[in-house]
Amino acid sequence: MNRFIEKLKQGNAYLYLIPCFLIFGVFLFYPFVKTIYLSFYKTDKLGQAKLFVGAENYIDLFTSEAFYNSLFVTLIFVVIVVAGSMLIGLIAAVLCSKAFPGIRFFSTSYALPMAIASSGAAMIFKIILNPTIGILNKLTGLDINWINDPKYALICVAVLTAWLNSGINFLYFSAGLGNIDDTIYERASVDGASGVQKFFRLTLPGLSPIMFYTLVVNIIQAFQSFGQVKILTQGGPGESTNLIVYSIYRDAFFNYKFGSAAAQSVVLFLIIMLLTLVMFRVEKKGVKY
C-alpha cells in the first residue's frame, strides 16, 4: 500500500487512470469484445454462444432485404431528427437570446423536452395520435391513421424524437450565442448590416464550434433512439419504423438470437465510428475557433 502511494506521489500518472479504466473495462470494453465474439456464433434459446458460424451472421445480414430496409429507415430517421432538432433548438435559442418580458418562461419551455423521458413522451403521443380519440385528428379534422400507416409512422416517430432532442440543443446554442462578442454586432450595425446578414455572417460562424459538437452528439443520439419506437410502433407497420437499434433489441431479447443482434451491433458501431471520424475530419476545414 505504501509503495502504491509512493508511486502515486512520484506522479505515475497512469495509476490515476486505473479506476476510470476499471469502469470502462467492465462496462464498455468487455461487453464490446464479447459482442464481437458473439457475432461469430449462433446462440441457443438462452442466448448463449452455441455454434461457431464464422462470418455467417454477417453474410446473412448483408444478403437480407430486411437489414437494408433497417439501414435505410434509420438513415431517413437520423436525417429528419438531426435536421429537425437542430433547427428547433437554433430558432428557439436565437429567439431567446434577447431579453424580453417572460423570457424565463419561454426558455424553460424550450428546454423542457430535455427533462422528459422518451417513453413518457411516446405514451402521450400515442394518445395524441390515436385516430379515433386523439386530439390531433380532432383539431385538424383529418382522418389519418398516424402510427398505423407506413407513410406517416416514421415521420411521427422522427418528429417526436426531434422535439425531444431539441431541448438540449437549445441549451447548447444558447450557451454558444452567449459566447459571441456583442461588440461585433454593434460594429456590423454601424456598417449598415441587416438582421439577416448579421445572422448568416456573424451568428452562424460564431456558433460553428458548438454547432459541430451538437451535430456529432445529435447524430449519435438519433442512431440510438429506442424507447419511442418500442412504445409507438414496435417497428411496424410492416417494417417501416424498424430502426436498427430496435431490430437489435428484437433479435436479442425477443427472439434470443444474440448472434445476429451482435452482428448488427458491430455494423452499427462501424457506421457511427466512420461518421464520427469523417465529421472530425470535416471539422478542421469548416469550424473556426
Add this chain to the structure above:
Amino acid sequence: MKRKVLAAMLAAALAAGALSGCGNKANAAKTDDTQAQDTADAADSVITENFANVDTNGTTVTFWHSMGGVNGEAMDYLVNKFNDENTDGITVEAVYQGEYDDTINKLKSAQIGNMGADLVQIYDLGTRFMIDSGWVIPMQEMIDADGYDISQIEPNVAAYYTTEDGVMYSMPFNSSTPLLYYNKDMFEAAGITEAPKSLAEISEIGAALEEKGGAQEVLAISIYGWYFEQFMCKQGLDLADQENGRSGAAEKVVFDENGGGLNILNAWKKLYDEGYAPNVGRSGSDSATADFTSGKAAMMLGSSASLKQLLEDSGGKFEIGTAYYPAVSDSDEGGVSIGGASLWALNNEDEKQAAATWKFIKFLISPESQAYWNANTGYFPIVTGAQEEPVFKDNIAKYPQFQTALDQLHDSSPEYAGALLSVFPEARQIVETQIENMLNGSETPESAVENMADEINETIEDYNLVNG
C-alpha cells in the same frame, strides 16, 4: 497528430456506447448447459414424502406476474387476501414484471444468475420453453405429493397444459378464449338479431350496420398473431406439422400447404377492402378497444379477459354483447383454443419454499378465488367448483356476457387445443408484419402467406439447429 489520435479515440468511445447495451446483457447470459441439467435432476429430491406436512412458518414466496390494469387490481386483491388470511405464516410478495413477453425474458436473465422467483406466471406460448428449461418443479409432483384432486380442473384447460405422458407441468390459472364483442344497440338499430358466426357473415351485414346501425367502423380487429392462430383452429386445420407440434417438436408450418392461412388472409383483406375492418394497428396499440368502447366500431375481436375492462371503459353507454369467436367461412367446424397463462413453480432446491408456494397455488385455484377472479377479469374459472360460488352466480346474473366464454370452451373439443411451437413469439411477429404488409398493399394475400411460411420455417430450422 496528437489531435488526430484524440479524435479517433473520442469517436471510438462515443460509438462504443452503442454496443455496450447489448453486450452487457449478453455477458449476463453467461452460463453453461450443465447447470440446467443439474437442476432438472435435482428436482426429484426437492419434493419428499413429507411435502404435505412441511412447516412453512416464516417463508416469503416471490411471485412474478403479468397482470396490469383492472386484472392487476384483482391479482393484488387475491395476494393481499392470502397474506391476511393464511395461517401457515407465509408472506407472498407479488411483483408485476410487465407484459408476458417481458416476464419470460426477465426470467431467462434472472434464472441464469439464480435470483429468480418462486412462482412465475408464464403465457401459453412459453409452455414449450419452460418444460425444456429444466428450471421448474413439475406441478404434477406437488399434486401427487399433496394428493390434490385434479378432476376439479376444467378438462379442456387441463388438456392444454398436460403433455402426452400425462404430466401436468404448470398449474393453469388465468385462461381465456377469444370472443366477438358487439354493440347490441347498433345491432338492434340495424335490425340484426343474431351475432355473425363468420367473417363472411360480417361482410354481409356490414352495410346494414353502417347505414342503419350508425357504425363508423364495422369490425375493429387488431393485427394480432393470436387471432391468426385461432382462425386456424376454427377451420379445424393444423398450424404446424407433428400434429400441431404436440406429438413432437414441429419442423415446419403447414398453414401454407393446407390453405388455411390463405383463407384467413383473403377474408381479412376482403373486409379491409370493403372498408369494414380498417387497420387499427397491432394488439399493443389498444386502438381496437378504443374504437369499440367509444362507440365507433360495431364489433371487435378480443380476449374474454378484456370483458371487465370493456364493461368499465364503455361506462354503460351501450350494451355490450358477447358471441363466439367468428369462423372464417360458414362451413368451418373447428373450435377455439385457450389462451392465457399458467403458474410455474421454480426449483430453488428448498422444500420449505416449495411447500409454501404450493399452498399459495392452492389458494389461487380454489373455487372461491377463481370465482372472484372470473367476476373481476373475464378469465373463466379453471375449476368447475367455482360455478357453485355465490360470487360467480351473482356476477353471471348481472352480466350474462361472462357465460359466453365458458360455453365456447365447453363447445370446443380438446382436439382444437392449438399448436405448440418453440418459436411462437417470433412467429407471431412475422405473421403480424406480413398481415400489415398485406393491408398496406405491399403484399398480396398469396405472397404474404408464402413469406410467413418461409420466414417461420427458417426460424424453426435455426432454433432446432442450436437447441435440438
